Amino acid sequence: xTEISHHIPEDVLAAYATGSxxxxxxxVVATHISMCMDCRAAFEAHQALGGAVLEQSGKEPVxxxxxxxxxxxxxxxxxxxxxFERAGVYPGPIMEALKGKPPKWRSLGLGVRQSxxxxxxxxxxxxxxxxxxxxxxxxxxNGLELTLVLQGSFSDETGWFGVGDVEAASxxxxxxxxxxxxxxxxxLAATDAPLKFKSLVPRLLQPIFKI
Amino acid sequence: MLNTNPIAKPIKRFPRATQISGWxxxxxxxxxxxxxxSDQQTPTGQIGYxxxxxxxxxxxxxxxxxxxxxxxxHFAPRLKGFVMRSGMGSxxxxxxxxxxxLKVWHKAHMYDPARAPVSGxxxxxxxxxxxxxxxxxxxxxxxxxxxxxxxxxDASQIMGLEQETNKLKQALARLVPEQRxxxxxxxxxxxxxxxxNAQTGLPLGTIKSRxxxxxxxxxxxxxEMRRDD
Numbered sequence: 001x002t003e004i005s006h007h008i009p010e011d012v013l014a015a016y017a018t019g020s021x022x023x024x025x026x027x028v029v030a031t032h033i034s035m036c037m038d039c040r041a042a043f044e045a046h047q048a049l050g051g052a053v054l055e056q057s058g059k060e061p062v063x064x065x066x067x068x069x070x071x072x073x074x075x076x077x078x079x080x081x082x083x084f085e086r087a088g089v090y091p092g093p094i095m096e097a098l099k100g101k102p103p104k105w106r107s108l109g110l111g112v113r114q115s116x117x118x119x120x121x122x123x124x125x126x127x128x129x130x131x132x133x134x135x136x137x138x139x140x141x142n143g144l145e146l147t148l149v150l151q152g153s154f155s156d157e158t159g160w161f162g163v164g165d166v167e168a169a170s171x172x173x174x175x176x177x178x179x180x181x182x183x184x185x186x187x188l189a190a191t192d193a194p195l196k197f198k199s200l201v202p203r204l205l206q207p208i209f210k211i
Numbered sequence: 212m213l214n215t216n217p218i219a220k221p222i223k224r225f226p227r228a229t230q231i232s233g234w235x236x237x238x239x240x241x242x243x244x245x246x247x248x249s250d251q252q253t254p255t256g257q258i259g260y261x262x263x264x265x266x267x268x269x270x271x272x273x274x275x276x277x278x279x280x281x282x283x284x285h286f287a288p289r290l291k292g293f294v295m296r297s298g299m300g301s302x303x304x305x306x307x308x309x310x311x312x313l314k315v316w317h318k319a320h321m322y323d324p325a326r327a328p329v330s331g332x333x334x335x336x337x338x339x340x341x342x343x344x345x346x347x348x349x350x351x352x353x354x355x356x357x358x359x360x361x362x363x364x365d366a367s368q369i370m371g372l373e374q375e376t377n378k379l380k381q382a383l384a385r386l387v388p389e390q391r392x393x394x395x396x397x398x399x400x401x402x403x404x405x406x407x408n409a410q411t412g413l414p415l416g417t418i419k420s421r422x423x424x425x426x427x428x429x430x431x432x433x434x435e436m437r438r439d440d
Contacts, residue, residue: 015404018397019338019350025404026351033353040353041423044326045415048372048422050338051330052380053398059288060295066305067283070312074276078317083355092354144404 004036006165012144013039017046024118024125024190027093028146028166031188034091035164089151089163089186094127103127110134111184123192130154130179130187143192145169147177152185154178259370263329271319283312286333294341297399307344311337321355324369325425328376338400356426368425375418 008016008029015021016029033040084095090103094117103115111131118125127150130136136154146168153162156177161167169175179185260268263285269278287308294304314336322332342350383391397407 011404011407014397014407015402018402018407019342019400020397020402020407021404023346023348023351030351030353037426038423040356041419041426042415043353044331044422045419047331047335048328048376048418049331049379049383049394049415050334050398051328051332052376052383053395054286054289054293054334054337055330055380056383057289057293057296060291060301060304062287062291062305062308066287066309067280070283070309071276071280073313074279074316080317086354093351096351 004038004162004164006159006161006167007036008032008039008146008166009168010042012146012168013042014046017043018050022122022192024123024192025144025146027097027117027125028148028188028190030093031091031150032148032164032166034086034093091150094150094188097125105129112136117188123190125188125190128185128187128189130177130185132179132181132184134179136177136179136187143171145189145191147187147189150186150188152183153180154185154187155180259366260324261373264324264369264373267319267322267329267332268324270316271322274319279316282315282329286330287312290333290337293337293399296395297341297401303344307337307340311340314340323356325372326356326422328373331376334398341400365428368421368428371421372418372425375421379415379418 007013012021012025013029016026021029029039033043082100084092084100086092087095087100090098097117105113105115105127107113111134113129115127115129116124117127128136128147130152132152146166147161148166149161149163151163153160153165154177155161156167156175158167158169158173158175160180161177167175167177263282266275266278266282266285269275270282290308290311291301291304294307295301299307311333315333318336322329327335339350339352342348383394386394393402396402
């Protein structure tokens with residue numbers, strides 16, 4: 001694997017570590033941390049600071065029965081939540097979002113496909129499949145857009161993005177990512193709004209394609 | 212192995228079984244973690260750790276309930292205070308405390324003292340639980356790092372992380388009240404990512420480098436081990 005050169009922005013990583021990042025973005029961050037030792041270390045550094053805050057929190061007396069009830073429960077059998085392992089190019093957090101199944105792709109035309117992992121009023125997160133030489137349609141977005149490369153690579157006005165790299169695009173960035181030659185580019189992309197494609201799919205069709 | 216001073220000569224990757232043999236008392240009941248005695252019958256390499264780490268390792272490796280009770284006594288009132296600060300009532304806060312501490316017991320095998328102080332590890336579990344309760348959704352979590360079963364990172368790495376954690380605590384305590392309040396708000400999850408200033412003024416970079424170093428070392432040693440096979 002080539003060295004990861006585009007990381008999660010610091011404020012976004014801090015928001016994730018403190019648990020205040022919206023869940024669609026959080027999936028991208030959790031996936032990137034699964035691929036990037038540097039951001040994992042930064043995430044754990046935030047945990048250490050969170051621990052320091054916890055240590056210095058004012059104490060509230062707990063009732064006596066709480067401890068007894070807890071100690072009584074220690075030997076009760078415990079159902080471990082299933083752990084989702086990486087499968088192919090999809091790290092554990094994506095496999096969890098896919099509930100362990102392969103993605104269900106829907107065509108967007110010209111060989112471009114998407115698989116929506118989750119979406120609501122707050123935003124959405126999806127897998128994108130872009131054949132070599134093909135463009136992800138030029139689009140704007142209301143706020144932050146995070147795009148993480150899982151396979152292949154893409155380039156746009158701002159640079160080159162390989163496996164593990166994240167492009168963090170703010171609202172004012174108009175960009176046209178194009179998949180490089182080689183295997184199709186597979187990305188995980190999160191936005192705070194439905195993507196507003198300017199070409200490829202007319203606006204009127206957006207509700208149908210959920211894009 | 213008679214060497215009980217991990218600073219002088221780091222103990223490398225001892226199997227857990229030898230690390231815990233003959234260790235049945237509640238760790239942390241004496242002050243050996245500050246005095247660094249060398250004649251104790253404590254497990255090799257644990258002598259310099261702070262008491263929370265030793266309790267947690269006893270819970271992880273021996274399922275020691277006395278150590279778990281000690282962890283409870285230390286963390287439960289703080290956890291309750293922490294959770295109530297984000298507006299939860301006393302009753303519901305105690306439920307969260309109970310669930311978090313039960314997770315500490317059941318997920319103890321995932322605790323890695325080279326990468327997280329006990330307080331940070333519990334903080335993370337508590338925030339996950341709060342998010343589950345408040346937002347009714349599971350926060351996506353990173354994959355666990357794969358490590359060779361039964362192997363420990365060396366003691367100097369663990370103690371180095373503890374030192375950095377202490378520095379961080381002191382730095383936090385020294386902040387002016389407004390600054391400290393902002394940090395507390397952030398780590399309680401009360402700030403959005405637009406509101407979070409990544410520059411906290413705290414030595415997060417140093418502790419990050421320390422954790423990163425531990426990961427590098429582990430990866431390097433695993434490579435070496437495979438080469439020896």
